[in-house]
Amino acid sequence: MSNSVFAARPGAIGEPPEHYGNPFGEQRTLTEGRSVVELADRAVLTITGPDRLTWLDSLTTQSLKGLTPGESAETLLLNPNGRVEHAMRLIDDGESLWLLIDGTQREPLAAWLNRMKFMLRVEIADRSDDFVTIGSFGDALEVPAATSQDVPLVWVDPWSSVVRGGHQYATSATHPAATWNYSETLVxxxxxxxxxxxxxxxxxxxxxxxxxxxxxxSEVDDRTIPHELDWMRSAVHLNKGCYRGQETVAKVHNLGHPPRRLVMLHLDGSEGALPEVGAEVRLGEKTVGTVTASARHFELGPIALAVIKRGVDAAETLAVTSDIGEIAAAQEVIVPTDAGAEANVPRLPRLGAVTRG
Structure with a gap:
């Protein structure tokens, strides 16, 4: 899906535009709040009705019952085994809940929500053709936000800190999201x-x-659970009521470990190549993961996100496949190898076993 209004701009490459001739310069102006990015590959759904917050709260990972008009949130819809099926960025206006989603979710999520209405007072509508999503950083630019019930339809990303009820697995002294002042505006x-x-x-x-x-x-496949991506810092409330997939979330967090973990890779840039999405991540002869996104950063150089097996030693240098051969990749740990088992429950003796004092 593309609803691009920027594709006709001078120098625009791609639809929606991938760049306008200077990707490094565009990174600088974007992060400094001097430009905007068109996200025409996104979609917009609304849920209207008095039961909208309690209904979606009962289905998804975030606590939404107390969401106030203009407040932003993020939530995930899981399958019964705790795998991520959909991700939603939310704004409520007091009468309708606005769901900002990736374009690939537009039809399947709307269909699923309509199947789950039953007798509840909710109505789902697809508003994707009425708006374009504009991303920006900081508050220097006054993007002309659409309004509903006098509420500006601006979603402020909660990723910059751990939300109430959430949990962070990353243990770095300074999380790179500390300066992530990103928002999405419906225009x-x-x-x-x-x-x-x-x-x-x-x-x-x-x-x-x-x-x-x-x-x-980018990062979600048919096996993804929130723990693997450290997504519990912004999209999961660990102390709310029951929802689909909650048993897996609680069990992995309290007693187990996620089978995979998200990692950022610093790539050898000497050959000037970037791995494609889906490229294999290898340790020696073994494939241990997959690249989910890659880019050339204006300060960090070539980087990538990858989902790899949890047990891969964080100190190991990995290799990523590409058209020109393997690219060396140093790990920057996001989700540690020991993530999970937060309950730290002591092992109890088996019933009837003899203990020694």
Whole structure:
């Protein structure tokens, strides 16, 4: 899906535009709050009705019952085994809940929500054709946000800190998301955006990777659980009521370990190549993971996000496949190898066993 209003701009490459001729410069202007990025590959759904918050709260990972008009949140829909099926960025206006989602989720999520309405007072609508999503950093730019019930439709990303009820596995002294002041604004498709400087999707992806920020369309596959991506810091409330997949979330967090872990890779840039999405990550002759996103960052150089097996030693240098051969990759740990088992429950003797004092 593409609803691009920036594709006709001078120098635009791709639809929606990947860049406008200077990806490094675009990263700088974007992170400094001097440009915006068009996210025309996104979609928008609404849930209207008095039961909307309690209903979605009962289905997904985040605590939503107390969401106030204008407040932002993020939530995940899991399958019964705890695998991520959908990710939603949420704004409530007091009457409707606005769901900002990746474009690939547009039809399947709407269909699933409609099947689950039963007798509840909720109505689902697809508003994707009415708006374009604009991403920006900081508050220097006054993007002309659409409003609903006098509430500006601006989603402020909670990734910059651990939300109430969430949990962070990353143990780095300074999390790169500490300066992640990112937001997404819904703008009417006929709004005049000609006064805004533009950055392409390549610039945004580079900044996202450097902030360790997971995205549904990039990092999620049919086996993903939230723990593997450290997504519990922004999208999971560990102390809320029951929801689909909660047993897996609690069991892995309290007693087990996620089978895989997200890692950022610093790539050898001497050959000038970047791995494709889906490229194999190897340790010696063994394939231990997959690249989910890669980019050239204006300060860090070539980087990538990858999901690898949990047990891979964090000190090991890995290799990533590419068209020119293997690229050496040093790990920067996001999810540690010992993530999980937070309950630290002592092992109890078997019933009837003899203990020694």
């Amino acid at each position: 009417a498709v006929d709004a005049d955006l000609s006064a805004f400087d533009a950055a392409g999707s390549l610039a945004f992806d580079a900044l996202r990777i450097a902030a360790w920020r997971p995205r549904f369309s």
